[in-house]
Amino acid sequence: MLKKERHDFIMRQINLHNRVLTSDLVQLLTVSEDTIRRDLQELVDANLLYKVHGGALSKSYHSSFDDSTVYARDSKIVIAKKAINLIKDGMVVLTGGGTTILELVKQLPQGISATFFTISPLVAVELxxxxxxxxxxxxxxxxxxxxxxxxxQVIAQLSEIKADLCLMGTSAIHPEEGLTDTYWEINQLKKAMLACAKRTAVLCISEKLDIALRLRVCPLESISYLITELDINDEALSRYREKELNIL
Amino acid sequence: MLKKERHDFIMRQINLHNRVLTSDLVQLLTVSEDTIRRDLQELVDANLLYKVHGGALSKSYHSSFDDSTVYARDSKIVIAKKAINLIKDGMVVLTGGGTTILELVKQLPQGISATFFTISPLVAVELxxxxxxxxxxxxxxxxxxxxxxxxxQVIAQLSEIKADLCLMGTSAIHPEEGLTDTYWEINQLKKAMLACAKRTAVLCISEKLDIALRLRVCPLESISYLITELDINDEALSRYREKELNIL
DNA sequence: AATTTAATTGCAAAAACACGCAAAAACACG
DNA sequence: CGTGTTTTTGCGTGTTTTTGCAATTAAATT
Structure with missing residues (x-):
């Protein structure tokens, strides 16, 4: 393998994951640590990445990681970590859009092997x-x-899919009214998504709890998992615990 | 074996594998290293490939490197500005992906009113x-x-569309070979896109000119517009001017 | 503070490269 | 056809680049 190709490979890894470990590169490229270090140094000289102890970081790392613009990002990360446990190798997963789902995708383990259907372009790019x-x-x-x-067209295509798990964000959830939404089109969409998955997990930050909107998507019973950033035994969830769904 | 034959052989290898090792060529062509080096140097002078320590790389293999500062961004903006003039209100436009198209979308005038079909999620988000x-x-x-x-599935859907204009980026364009590509799937895709649009504009930074890759998409005559960052009367475009297409 | 892990530095061998030179082949032209 | 010129090619020599190893230093972990 030519040096230039190694450099390209490293830059691809960096641009993809925002970071890279020296030890990983040694394995992936089957060269000595010294060579990797020299490569990284050369890329630093070319102003293409940051070098840190143990590996290197993308130059755009700082801007991209510090997207504190995402509302309630910490909560969403907690939710994401819980939801990831539901995904097993080989599964067919269907996802919606929204920042919570996007956060989940970013937190997935590197080696994950699965098939994802999604209606969100951003999720697709991340996946x-x-x-x-x-x-x-x-x-x-x-x-x-x-x-x-x-x-x-989306609904027609969804009807042809059989997924093991559906992950969706939510606008509102209520112990009696179940899942609800404001827009007709989104409402239809969610119904179609529910229909084609064996199980559905709803990702929901706590402030969306106990809200009912205009249009009903489905009763609570149609959902398999409700995932919030709260502790399972939190008071706010008590009325949901009484229902037929798993709370994570 | 004649020199020209060697050069052709080398270029075939390059377009096939995106790279070539000096040592391999020495073996394959049974000539001395010096001859190969001279050959490579001449091909570099003719602007047909990149030379690196140990061999050479295809020009089109300009990997998605430094994506913080999209490669050749200035050129792409010039191209975008030219291409925008082709888009009229009310049109149905089909676009491919790639950084050039993305730049075009970013440069669109605010009030534009049109219908866009696209196969690129990033373009969709931008639109x-x-x-x-x-x-x-x-x-x-x-x-x-x-x-x-x-x-x-994409090709099937494309077959149902009738677009006024198709905007596509390009991997390679050549006065005799027309549009070419390396990957079968992308090749099929481009064919399908061409088939469903009344007119097609190819957006192409000048360094992709005069390159022919493995798979043929279409002859030059199937294209309506060729848009580069160069002046219309630039020498580099002379061989394209002779053909049946508009150069912008 | 001790131990592990990663970085740096200098060094040496191998590989790749550049340059000049000369033999051979191809070419030009009276 | 003969002679002079250009092109092409391979070889020898010296230089540069690349790479891995070993010894040392620095950084993180416990």
């Missing part, structure tokens, strides 16, 4: 960073508000 | 920022390399 993940983007009209595809 | 634009994302398998959807 594509995992080598052993097959990504199928469900196409259709693209919604400017929710940044997902929707409409008849 | 969604324009209020009067309807965005339809064509779904299917998502390619980790080229960041577009591809495969049978």
């Amino acid at each position: 594509a960073k995992y080598n052993n993940v097959e990504v199928i983007l469900i196409g259709g009209l693209f919604s400017k508000n929710s940044q997902v595809t929707y409409g008849g | 969604a920022k324009y209020n009067n634009v309807e965005v339809i994302l064509i779904g299917g398998l998502f390619s980790k390399n080229s960041q577009v959807t591809y495969g049978g």
Whole structure:
């Protein structure tokens, strides 16, 4: 392998994961540590990355990691970590869009091997960073508000899918009313997603609890898992615990 | 073996594998290292490949390196500005992916009113920022390399579309060979895109000129517009001017 | 503070490279 | 056809680049 190719490989890794470990590169490229160190040093000289003890970081790392713009990011990370346990190798997973799902995808373990269907372009792009993940983007009209595809075509395609697990964000959840939404199209979409998955996990930051909106998606019983950032025994969840669903 | 034959052989190897080792060529062509080096140097002078220690790399293999400062961004903006003139209100436009197209979308005038079909999630997200634009994302398998959807499903959907204009980036263009590509799937995809648009504009930074890769997409005559960052009368375009296509 | 882990430095061998030179082949032209 | 010129090619020599190893230093971990 030519040096230039190694450099390209390293830069691809960096741009993909924002970071890279010297030891990983040694294995992946089967060269000595010294060579990798020299490569990294040369890339630093070319101003293409930061070097740190143990590896290197992307130059855009600081800007991309510090997206404190994402509302309640910490909570979403907690939720993501819980949800990841539901995903097993070989599964077919269907996901919606939204920042919570996106956070989940970013937290996935490197080696994960699964098939993902998604209606969110951003989720698709993020999923594509995992080598052993097959990504199928469900196409259709693209919604400017929710940044997902929707409409008849999407629903038609969903009807042909059989997924093991559906992960969806939520606008509102209520112990009696179940899942609800404001927009007709999104409502239809969620129904279709529920219909094609064996199990559904709803990712929900606590402040969306106990809210009921105009349109009903499904009763609580249709959901398999409710995942919040709260402790399982938290008071706020008591009315949900009485229902037929797992709380994580 | 004649020198020209050796050169052709080397270029075939390069276009096939994106790279070539000096030592391999010495063996394959049974000539001395010096001859190979001279050959490579001449091909570099003719602007047909990159030379690196140990061998040479394809020019088109300009890997998605430094994506913080998108490669040749200035050129791409010039191209974008030219291409935008082709888009009229009310049109149905089909776009591919790639950084050039993405730059074009970012340069669109705010008030633009049109319908866009696209196979690129990133383009879709960017297009969604324009209020009067309807965005339809064509779904299917998502390619980790080229960041577009591809495969049978995409082609099937494309066959149902009738677009006024197709905007596509390019890996390589050649006055005799026309548009060419390295990957089968992408090749099929581009063919399908061409087939469903009345006119096609190819966006191409000048360094991709005069390169022919393994798989043929279409002859030059199938393209309506060739858009580069160069002046229309630039010498480098002379061989394209002779053909049946508009150069912008 | 002790131990493990990663970085740095200098060194040496191998590989790749550049340059000049000369033999051979191809070419030009009266 | 003969002679002079250019092109092409391989070889020898010296230089540079690349790479791994060993010894030392620095950083993190406990």
